[in-house]
Amino acid sequence: xxxxxxxxxxxxxxxELRERLAIAxxxxxxETQALLGHPGIGEAMILSTCNRVExxxxxxxxxxxxxxxxxRRFFVDAQTLQPHLYEYREAEAVRHLFRVAASLDSMVVxxxxxxxxxxxxxxxxxxxxxxxxxxxxxxQSTFAAxxxxxxETQIGASSVSIASVAVDLARKIFGSLEGKRVLLVxxxxxxxxxxxxxxxxxxxxxxIANRTQERAVQMAQKFNGHVxxxxxxxxxxxxxxxxxxxxxxxxFLFRTPxxxxxxxxxxxxxxxFIDIAVPRDVDPEVNRLEGIFLYDIDDLxxxxxxxxxxxxxxxxxxxxxxxxxxxxxxxxxxALDVVPALVDLQAAAEExxxxxxxxxxxxxxxxxxxxxxxVEAMTRxxxxxxxxxxxxxxxxxxxxxxxxxVEAIRAAFQHSGGTEETEHSTEAPSNAVSDSGKPExxxxxx
Amino acid sequence: xxxxxxxxxxxxxxxxxxxxxxxxxxxRPQWQRICVPxxxxxxxFHAISCTEMLAQAHRWMxxxxxxxxSMLALLIATAFLLIxxxxxxxxxxxxxxxxxxxxxxxxxxGPDKFTFSSPxxxxxxxxxxxxxxxxxxxxxxxxxxxxLYLIQERRLKRKRSPGFLDWLxxxxxxxxxxxxxxxxxxxxxxxxxxxxxxxxxxxYGAAYFADPKIWLSFLMWGxxxxxxxIRRSTGLRGLRAVYLSSLVFLGxxxxxxxxxxxxxxxxxxx
Numbered sequence: 034x035x036x037x038x039x040x041x042x043x044x045x046x047x048x049e050l051r052e053r054l055a056i057a058x059x060x061x062x063x064e065t066q067a068l069l070g071h072p073g074i075g076e077a078m079i080l081s082t083c084n085r086v087e088x089x090x091x092x093x094x095x096x097x098x099x100x101x102x103x104x105r106r107f108f109v110d111a112q113t114l115q116p117h118l119y120e121y122r123e124a125e126a127v128r129h130l131f132r133v134a135a136s137l138d139s140m141v142v143x144x145x146x147x148x149x150x151x152x153x154x155x156x157x158x159x160x161x162x163x164x165x166x167x168x169x170x171x172x173q174s175t176f177a178a179x180x181x182x183x184x185e186t187q188i189g190a191s192s193v194s195i196a197s198v199a200v201d202l203a204r205k206i207f208g209s210l211e212g213k214r215v216l217l218v219x220x221x222x223x224x225x226x227x228x229x230x231x232x233x234x235x236x237x238x239x240x241i242a243n244r245t246q247e248r249a250v251q252m253a254q255k256f257n258g259h260v261x262x263x264x265x266x267x268x269x270x271x272x273x274x275x276x277x278x279x280x281x282x283x284x285f286l287f288r289t290p291x292x293x294x295x296x297x298x299x300x301x302x303x304x305x306f307i308d309i310a311v312p313r314d315v316d317p318e319v320n321r322l323e324g325i326f327l328y329d330i331d332d333l334x335x336x337x338x339x340x341x342x343x344x345x346x347x348x349x350x351x352x353x354x355x356x357x358x359x360x361x362x363x364x365x366x367x368a369l370d371v372v373p374a375l376v377d378l379q380a381a382a383e384e385x386x387x388x389x390x391x392x393x394x395x396x397x398x399x400x401x402x403x404x405x406x407x408v409e410a411m412t413r414x415x416x417x418x419x420x421x422x423x424x425x426x427x428x429x430x431x432x433x434x435x436x437x438x439v440e441a442i443r444a445a446f447q448h449s450g451g452t453e454e455t456e457h458s459t460e461a462p463s464n465a466v467s468d469s470g471k472p473e474x475x476x477x478x479x
Numbered sequence: 480x481x482x483x484x485x486x487x488x489x490x491x492x493x494x495x496x497x498x499x500x501x502x503x504x505x506x507r508p509q510w511q512r513i514c515v516p517x518x519x520x521x522x523x524f525h526a527i528s529c530t531e532m533l534a535q536a537h538r539w540m541x542x543x544x545x546x547x548x549s550m551l552a553l554l555i556a557t558a559f560l561l562i563x564x565x566x567x568x569x570x571x572x573x574x575x576x577x578x579x580x581x582x583x584x585x586x587x588x589g590p591d592k593f594t595f596s597s598p599x600x601x602x603x604x605x606x607x608x609x610x611x612x613x614x615x616x617x618x619x620x621x622x623x624x625x626x627l628y629l630i631q632e633r634r635l636k637r638k639r640s641p642g643f644l645d646w647l648x649x650x651x652x653x654x655x656x657x658x659x660x661x662x663x664x665x666x667x668x669x670x671x672x673x674x675x676x677x678x679x680x681x682x683y684g685a686a687y688f689a690d691p692k693i694w695l696s697f698l699m700w701g702x703x704x705x706x707x708x709i710r711r712s713t714g715l716r717g718l719r720a721v722y723l724s725s726l727v728f729l730g731x732x733x734x735x736x737x738x739x740x741x742x743x744x745x746x747x748x749x
Binding site for chain 2: 185301323
């Protein structure tokens with residue numbers, strides 16, 4: 034069986050094409066099952082996210098024709114699809130899969146969702162019986178490699194989006210966001226996103242102030258929050274621990290005296306101002322006050338850019354870790370590749386059988402052709418019976434990924450084979466039967 | 480035997496001190512997994528050493544300079560482990576574990592040469608010494624938390640600060656630690672001074688209160704009360720909180736150093 038990974042991602046294909054191939058999570062199982070029905074495919078998994086659609090298979094033969102399958106299945110003609118498809122085989126496929134799961138191939142390097150998406154794809158494939166021992170081993174190694182990258186590097190430690198940077202900063206000030214109150218001033222998209230992030234991270238309640246009362250009420254319903262009248266803003270803003278402002282005001286809404294009043298009423302408990310309005314709503318001088326932390330859109334973007342640069346440095350370390358993991362996986366696979374061992378074992382046994390027949394050929398000379406054929410059949414049958422159990426054990430151990438058992442069996446038979454080889458250095462074994470009906474190995478010596 | 484346990488603890492404190500630096504500054508989870516168990520082991524052997532030391536001497540309280548230092552180191556390690564357990568931050572280990580290590584170095588070298596020989600062997604003396612040691616340990620943590628708060632505050636205000644300070648705990652966590660240890664220290668100091676005053680009144684009379692060490696102790700208590708009330712009433716944080724804590728800390732050091740000048744309250748060769 035061979036490994037093949039093919040697909041397209043945000044680097045190779047535009048969104049128009051990716052969305053045509055995208056598979057909804059609830060359909061992953063049935064699609065994987067359909068793929069499994071394609072000739073030559075033994076095991077399969079489909080990974081479909083907003084940034085990539087990839088097919089991972091264990092297959093027989095040289096080309097299972099996955100591109101054709103994709104053309105037919107998703108009604109995309111070959112000429113459109115082919116230039117955007119990449120194809121990785123064997124070690125390259127393993128390396129690519131490891132990189133994907135460790136989020137090194139993601140649009141935002143280090144984002145944590147991709148590993149969960151790979152696991153979901155694995156679960157869907159497993160449910161429909163598309164995961165056999167080959168992919169099972171590969172995917173378990175993939176999860177282990179991704180986990181190693183997460184724990185041994187800081188690739189996902191820092192935030193790279195404006196909203197998550199705001200959450201991170203709030204955590205640096207308040208620790209847990211449990212029970213913290215957020216005040217949204219103005220109801221822009223960006224402030225809504227930041228508020229949503231804060232609420233998801235445990236912020237307790239939300240207050241909304243907007244010049245248009247109607248819009249404030251709509252937002253309050255959406256977040257299950259409370260409306261603060263815009264003209265009460267300066268008297269009630271101190272109730273909030275985090276204030277997100279994004280109004281279209283051309284003048285500062287909050288100045289130093291306001292902030293001083295807030296601090297006094299809060300008995301100096303810290304307050305976090307997130308000013309994402311352009312022009313700004315909060316006078317930058319406010320940041321000079323002890324206990325007030327003010328970040329405008331440029332500050333947030335600058336933190337995000339710094340974090341992104343840090344991630345790039347960590348990504349280099351992650352690549353080194355993954356390279357080691359790919360090597361480890363390949364060594365495991367080499368250890369489990371028992372086909373050469375099976376062939377060697379059978380050849381050594383056959384050699385022994387031939388040598389024994391030659392040793393006794395003087396006594397067998399009186400036998401008729403039929404009797405000689407019977408002896409030939411009997412010795413071969415004995416040999417096969419003797420080999421049956423070790424060969425089965427070897428195959429089972431290889432299938433179950435028990436490298437230690439494979440090595441033990443291999444070592445035991447290599448030893449005995451080696452001894453025989455030095456004792457009887459002979460011609461190549463032959464199981465052929467001559468035209469006369471006598472076994473060739475016996476007739477040639479007559 | 481207690482010296483052997485103390486030396487084992489000392490080696491473990493050394494290891495924990497190194498691993499905490501790697502865990503905090505290097506932000507490596509595997510070092511975090513090493514640091515805490517090693518620190519717990521160090522604390523365990525240290526506690527055995529202190530218990531055995533006092534049991535051998537058939538008394539409850541430390542009498543020698545080395546014994547007091549060792550007990551203080553144990554209290555600092557205890558406070559550090561409590562903070563790790565309660566606030567899930569190792570950051571305080573970068574000074575607490577080093578301090579515990581340094582304080583226990585000399586006691587681990589050999590037995591005391593200088594002891595505080597007191598004819599009084601009442602339980603009150605045990606209360607006096609233990610609670611004051613708790614107060615010292617708590618003050619060290621309170622000052623450290625205030626300093627870390629200040630660094631983190633400056634860092635957040637500067638906005639483009641270097642990444643090597645990422646290990647600093649959140650402001651609110653440090654504020655809580657500073658406040659809690661301050662209150663704990665105050666309780667320890669009040670009980671300690673009260674117990675000491677009772678013993679002195681009973682055993683030596685009013686003359687004992689003329690000693691400079693005793694005066695300084697009460698002055699420090701007064702400072703402590705002032706700092707606590709200011710912090711509680713105004714919610715003082717940041718730079719001014721550090722100034723106040725530093726003032727009390729200096730007071731504490733001078734009270735400790737006053738043992739040298741004290742005529743009635745000093746360590747001496749037996």
